Amino acid sequence: MGIQRDRVRFNVGGRVFETTATTLANAGRNSVFGAMFDDNWSLQSDATTTEHFIDRNPDCFAVILDLLRTGELYIPANVPEKLVYREALFYGVLDHVREAKWGPFDGNRLRLARSTTGRAPGDGTAIRAAPDGGCCVVHGSMVHVYDWMMEEHPPINLDYQRVNDAGWIDSGKIVISACERLGRGDGGLGLFNASNGELRYKFHVRHENQNKSFTAGALSFSSDHNLIFSSCKGRSNEYGIGVWDQITGKQTDFFYEPPGWSLGDADKLQWLQGTNCLLVSTLFPRKDNCYISLLDFRAKNMVWSWSDIGAPISDERRVRDAIAMEETSSVCVVNEYEDLGFMDLRSSAGSSVRWSSRSRLMKGGKMPDEPCYPKLALHQGQLFSSMNDSVSVFCGPDWVLTLRLRRSYGGSICDFSIGGDRLFALHSEENVFDVWETPPPPIL
Structure with a gap:
């Protein structure tokens, strides 16, 4: 997968985010992001589409995107924690949030x-x-x-x-x-x-x-x-x-x-x-x-x-x-x-x-x-x-x-x-x- 093809741009609630299909693949095939890609994690959309609009909360999307990039959960003080959980449920990555919030059972x-x-x-x-x-x-x-x-x-x-x-x-x-x-x-x-x-x-x-x-x-x-x-x-x-x-x-x-x-x-x-x-x-x-x-x-x-x-x-x-x-x-x-x-x-x-x-x-x-x-x-x-x-x-x-x-x-x-x-x-x-x-x- 080439570097140019790997880049993905989202407009979430009027705010633009740019990431890679490699990062989004961390969300797993059962997530919203998995549904947007084929089996090779190439976008299933018209070649002319350069930006994908999602009418959701942009602050929470930033938290979720950072989680997919780093594996760490950081919620800014101005973002309600329950709102992040709700959005994570929408994107199908609630299990990622749970794993980042506490470690494996010991x-x-x-x-x-x-x-x-x-x-x-x-x-x-x-x-x-x-x-x-x-x-x-x-x-x-x-x-x-x-x-x-x-x-x-x-x-x-x-x-x-x-x-x-x-x-x-x-x-x-x-x-x-x-x-x-x-x-x-x-x-x-x-x-x-x-x-x-x-x-x-x-x-x-x-x-x-x-x-x-x-x-x-x-x-x-x-x-x-x-x-x-x-x-x-x-x-x-x-x-x-x-x-x-x-x-x-x-x-x-x-x-x-x-x-x-x-x-x-x-x-x-x-x-x-x-x-x-x-x-x-x-x-x-x-x-x-x-x-x-x-x-x-x-x-x-x-x-x-x-x-x-x-x-x-x-x-x-x-x-x-x-x-x-x-x-x-x-x-x-x-x-x-x-x-x-x-x-x-x-x-x-x-x-x-x-x-x-x-x-x-x-x-x-x-x-x-x-x-x-x-x-x-x-x-x-x-x-x-x-x-x-x-x-x-x-x-x-x-x-x-x-x-x-x-x-x-x-x-x-x-x-x-x-x-x-x-x-x-x-x-x-x-x-x-x-x-x-x-x-x-x-x-x-």
């Missing part, structure tokens, strides 16, 4: 970016990170939705019907589980528009050509987010795991509970991409005994299971959360003292928990008046666990404690979630959640 470098006070009365119960850096917060029958700029969208209101779980299909769609009243016999599962809160469609539970009345509980999604999994509890002591196609909204499978297990009361579901299996965890205090299973829907079989039935159990060995780690073929569990325990998935009959107290933070300490049960998350090879008012980061083959994220205001952390290169921590009091980000690398 649990050992996270810094508190902001704290947001919820809009609903009462305590929040769950928080879920969106893939684009936004989040949603569950408060009883309400789900409050925030985009990546932490601007609140219209809330999703289930009309006094308690929400059990929520999850993101993508940055524009949210799945919410609740009791069957959501659709009078449709399984209590719906897909909503994240921007305006409108119900797109409901997911029906059917068996032998009849709709079933189920309460939907914990949610999980396949790696491509096309399949939705939900624990289901029926009125006639029926339990199991339902599967739906999020594109068609139709039920594709149902795994009924084997005798002696508690699949329908599951606290947590986790899809394992490598094995195409679903981890199902029913934990204390929902049940007096804990059940953890690995389900293979292709073979309609429970391929791995563990329970603490028959084992000597003390308060220090009560499992509060569980997460599968495919790279090490193990399941990690945590107790209320933040001791980590490990089980081997390669043992077909399950195995005993190998507890490790090297991570314990509360040894000999005083428990808060209203402690929250610890939660676990695994992200990019790092293990995270919430405990009281902090989130701990564990790294390495032995999962050594390397950092503790803590902000005391708001009380204990009742839930946290990681996604879109952010960690969100929801406090049990004051209706507050924190946003943790990795600072971008210093400009040399």
Whole structure:
């Protein structure tokens, strides 16, 4: 591509800018600029056209053009930051702005970016990170939705019907589980528009050509987010795991509970991409005994299971959360003292928990008046666990404690979630959640 041919001139809102196709190519093929060029990044326009007019804000265009040239985001004091985000969305380069605003996720470098006070009365119960850096917060029958700029969208209101779980299909769609009243016999599962809160469609539970009345509980999604999994509890002591196609909204499978297990009361579901299996965890205090299973829907079989039935159990060995780690073929569990325990998935009959107290933070300490049960998350090879008012980061083959994220205001952390290169921590009091980000690398 010759130098003369590579030069491009824009008139944006009456202001002229000159750049190169090479710079514009940094925006990617899915951007507005990508649509203006052919596969070789040569302009698809009449040869006589020397200037391309865009009726948009010129100050924001200057910021975006500088970002494409340098990879750095600099917003002058006279340009509103939200206006730059809006224009970046128009040009299709919002992901470039996000990448420049904070660095790739690293649990050992996270810094508190902001704290947001919820809009609903009462305590929040769950928080879920969106893939684009936004989040949603569950408060009883309400789900409050925030985009990546932490601007609140219209809330999703289930009309006094308690929400059990929520999850993101993508940055524009949210799945919410609740009791069957959501659709009078449709399984209590719906897909909503994240921007305006409108119900797109409901997911029906059917068996032998009849709709079933189920309460939907914990949610999980396949790696491509096309399949939705939900624990289901029926009125006639029926339990199991339902599967739906999020594109068609139709039920594709149902795994009924084997005798002696508690699949329908599951606290947590986790899809394992490598094995195409679903981890199902029913934990204390929902049940007096804990059940953890690995389900293979292709073979309609429970391929791995563990329970603490028959084992000597003390308060220090009560499992509060569980997460599968495919790279090490193990399941990690945590107790209320933040001791980590490990089980081997390669043992077909399950195995005993190998507890490790090297991570314990509360040894000999005083428990808060209203402690929250610890939660676990695994992200990019790092293990995270919430405990009281902090989130701990564990790294390495032995999962050594390397950092503790803590902000005391708001009380204990009742839930946290990681996604879109952010960690969100929801406090049990004051209706507050924190946003943790990795600072971008210093400009040399």
